[in-house]
Amino acid sequence: MHTIPDEDPATRHSPGASFSVPPNVKILDSVQLAELERTFRVWATDSPRRDVRESRRRILLIFLLIRHTGAKLNEILDLKAGDIDLGKRVVTVGGEERERARVVEIPDDLAEELRAALTAGGHGPEDALFRIDPAHVRRKFYEQAEACGLPREFGNPSTLRRSRSVELLRGNLPLPVVQRLLGHSTPNLTAAHLDVSEEDVHHAARRYIDRESRRRTSARNIFFGKITEILTGDIQSEVTLLTLGGLHVVSVITNASLRRMRLKVGMFVTAEIKAPWVLVAGSEGADQNSADNRLPAMVIDVSTGRINAEILLRLADGTEICSITTAASSRRLKLRSGDQAWVLFGAYCVVLNRE
Template sequence: MDKELDKLFSEPAFSNRSGRINPSGILSPAEEVKYLDTASLELLEKSFRTWTDEAVRMDVRISRKRITLIFLLIRYTGARLGEILSIDETSMIDPDKLTVRLGFSGIDKEENGIASGSRIVEIPAFLAAELSNAFSMTENAGLKGHFFYLDPAHVRRKFYERAEACGLLREFGNPSAIRRSRAIELIRNNIPLPMVQKILGHSTSSLTSAYIDFSKEDLKQVLRNYVDKESRRKTSARNSFYGLITRINKGDIQSEVEITTYSGHKITSVITNESLERLMFREKSPATAEIKAPWVVVSKDVEEPMSSASNRLNGKVSRIIKGSITTEVVVSLSDGTDVCALVTEQGRVDLDIVEGVDVWVMFSAFSVILNAD
């Protein structure tokens, strides 16, 4: 393997030094940590929304809406209550970029456009829209610039009331419990620990990791899942390519993503921009490319065929499983990866494809399915 590939695959994203502490989706919160699971958070959110919608008078509705939005910001950013109550919405919330700036004191030194004591946290699109609508609705209510300036004790009381209203213990309505719940929710969804640390504004990762723990059974299952996954890669599952994303060409609707495998094969896929963001693909992120057998074309050309197919790989036919109508042709690549093609038996006969001959396997970028590793 050349030096460039060697350097690429020694990066932290590949060598599992990215801080992912929950590679198998298994996690046991530390016993002393009080938190709500996602279902309970959704229940609490529904309680706040119902409470707001039940208000008849406009001034009461606005008051309740402000508290509901404070809850939603803590629930989706993991911020401290004090951070939310000190937000100046005119300068610290950007609905277009879907971001909120937290921990800004107003006197922090700016570096690269961001205050040294602050952090930028992304928020869901629906929350950004709700915030914009609320700011517009209260534009003439004298709240501009201090929409979130409310008494902390009053906010806490309303949080406790909402928790009790939906059958939860009062203590789980505590803003700190909601903040911890968001942290655990993110970690359980495989967000790297250092990233969760930055989102929460913790000074050290030990503060973040204090929320979680692994039981002996968890540890066994995590290791078993990792070893099984590693074994599947080593045995070169057919029509499956594991590697790092080495290039992303983003278009207006779809993006072209290139994966380079450990042995140097380059696989190109075209996916939607929505999928690109949902799977959080970035350059040097690990990913697996899969291709279904009917989408693979076999060519017996000696030289690389002239074709519109983005992916063209050379190998040797290692096995043929004949059928009356269709036939499976298994081609082994130089690194031992098997690519299975499903062709018509008549087509195989016409091309005289037999075991041991050199062939090319080709498939379109649109036929490659990408999975986040």
């Protein structure tokens, strides 16, 4: 069971946006949604029976579609194969009321999962993708929320839909765009009246989806996550963040930087580590080390020159970490592609950037 820290109520108001979320409204933030997705994925593959795994896989796809499109459960259950355009990476939702249908962008990785499902199922354009009882879907959503350490009501499809709308707004996507994407007839959050064309909607949504995908796939030596703890000292503060991949990264910054950036628990930041600051140890070499951040990894590639060597590693969540070391150190480690290793870096080496 995962333990997910509660969101700091102070962060439910976005300083850079014109909206706030009432304290009694149930929402999940990006890290909590990522934790819930991991729980779903483990459950979807955790059965020796192929038919059970296929059934769970369909439930997982329904979750992913609601999580990334913000559509209603009945809209996803009404989807036909022809409603999915994998070339444009969009899904048309709206059920039988085609005049109210809307086109919603989806991330590349979800498009590939849908491609695999469509190929395996041999669906025609008019074939329904999910012939599943809505009550059964809701029960499974509640079960996975509890398995993730959340109250069961946080698995409600409406909660996921609401969470997606807040996530998009916090990502600085204009409210009229979010309204259009989620099919809201009227805004439930105060905003100015703006006229946004369909082209503007899809351009803004695609830019956000692509930026969000880069966070999940994680550029080299960069983490995206939520601050879970701040320990303030006389001169410096220790900041701990929980990444989308479920990793904990510790940084030490000055109190002046903490105040200037207005960092608080629950706020989202990126953490960057320069390659020369990343140390690498063999599979048995990390215990006797004072590094604040010690993360298990697998070696992808080792490129050794006359003076320097570049070691590329992949963490458990898929984040790629690059380390620059001396050629002599690389030879001494004797690491090869596929070897298990440890990535080590001190808290003072982690640079935080506020989202």
